[in-house]
Amino acid sequence: MTNLVFAELSNGKLRKTSHEVVAYSCKLGPTTAVAIGQADAGELEKLGAYGVTKVLHVNDQRLNNVFSKAYTKILVEAAAMVGADTILLSHNSAGKSIAPRVAVRWNASLYPGVNSLPENGSIRKAVFSGKAFADLTLGEGLKVITLNPNSYKPEITGGSATIEALTINVADADFDYTVLSIEDESGGHIPLPEAEIVVSGGRGLKGPENWGIIEDLAGALGAATACSRPVADIGWRPHHEHVGQTGITIKPTLYIAVGISGAIQHLAGVNQSKVIVVINKDPEAPFFKAADYGIVGDAFEVLPKITEAVKKLKSEG
């Protein structure tokens, strides 16, 4: 495989998912990276650590937001320039809007949301909302692959990359739409789909005023916070924290569920987490069946103890 990988920038910084997909691509074959929009000084050089030798940078301020059409044009033209047969992106919001266009324009086969490296002529993705896997047949021709966030641990191989300016003629007609405003709802925290650790609260917490214990534990762990659907629906927590079948799907290495019963629609959004901890006062709560570690107890007593122990662990370094 000769690869072109899209390294997404957000406010001048590479996203965590960009590191993942660049490392994944380098593992598959010789790789050239493409970055689009404004980048902070020294940021793109960091990609060399995963084995990329060349980063093509389209430094066009009009492209600081993701526009699927314009980005598609850049990726397809860059792929032709470097002679790539595979284009890789992350399976996040940007990747999901660009990759299908790229696949069609490039006349390639699309492998959306894969989880691991190809094996025996196929490549694995999660299907049925995390309840099963499908191995997709890898064809001969051009391919577009999108990698699920938090599925591949980037390996640092060392090395350095040279940055080359790339100019692609992007016209007005290449913009899908005009952006009127952008509102950052993350409060400066790591976006939930990218978080390695997530602490999540359900209706068992009784009210929004009790979220302090969730935030304290999340703070101590450097984790993002999430919630069950009723919690977002009643307005205890913002909608973008709602995980599950109707909310967002996440795949952290550690998911801590507090006062959440574990309904199947909730599990659909979190069942791909590597390790699941459940804290619930009801020993019959269905969530325990999907958990790796469980504590039957009152969240208000249990959580502060855990937070203390995390702080102690961190202070011991």
Add this chain to the structure above:
Amino acid sequence: MKLLVCISKAPDTTSKIAFTDGNTKFSEAGVQFIINPYDEWYALVRALELKETLGGTVTVINAGKADSEQIIRKALALGADDAVRIDLDPADAYQVAANIAAYAKTEQFDIILTGKETIDYNGGVVGGMLAEMLDLPYVSMSSKLDVDGTTIKIEREMEGVKETVQVKTPCVISAQKGMAEARIPNMRGILASKTKPVKVINPDVTVVKAGVKVFALPAEKTGCKMISPDDAAQLVGMLHNDAKVI
């Protein structure tokens, strides 16, 4: 407004997932099928709301075999005017998109709506493929949609960021939570649905680009390690030393 809503048939979320034929086919035994939730609750209902306030028509389209009839009737009962079924057992996203695009080219739709993803294939890509095939703007992950003449204002929710954008018709939009509230069909709708037209057409494109070789089920959890609430602090040591996740 002339609206097209792409609806996919999906197993109800509570379905047991099993496979047959050497793990190459989803086992449909005892499975209840529904309209893919994002397609129904958000894309279709918002399309119906737009029709109610602005006038026009809502057509639903499905790539599926005759067993899609039931979900198509449900969409008609909810208020869609007519339906198109592309007689195809879809093997990948490309097939679905190519055939819907071929149909869409024969009509002039102002907005083509899809769900953000299917809950069985979890691709999230058919909308983007359609946009490219039809050379239209694509606004994915839309959680709010308002129409003013030929201008559409959309809010998109992505990775902790809310983007408000403005796009011109015709365009392709993928819908997620927030765009509308789920509806239940009423008796009148159900009766009316029985006589609404469903056009069955043959697929234009049958090539498979990235089909499923085999399915697999994840390894069963080996059991949950229970910790007494009095020893809650020990959890941290286990997560650090055994699971190595903190």
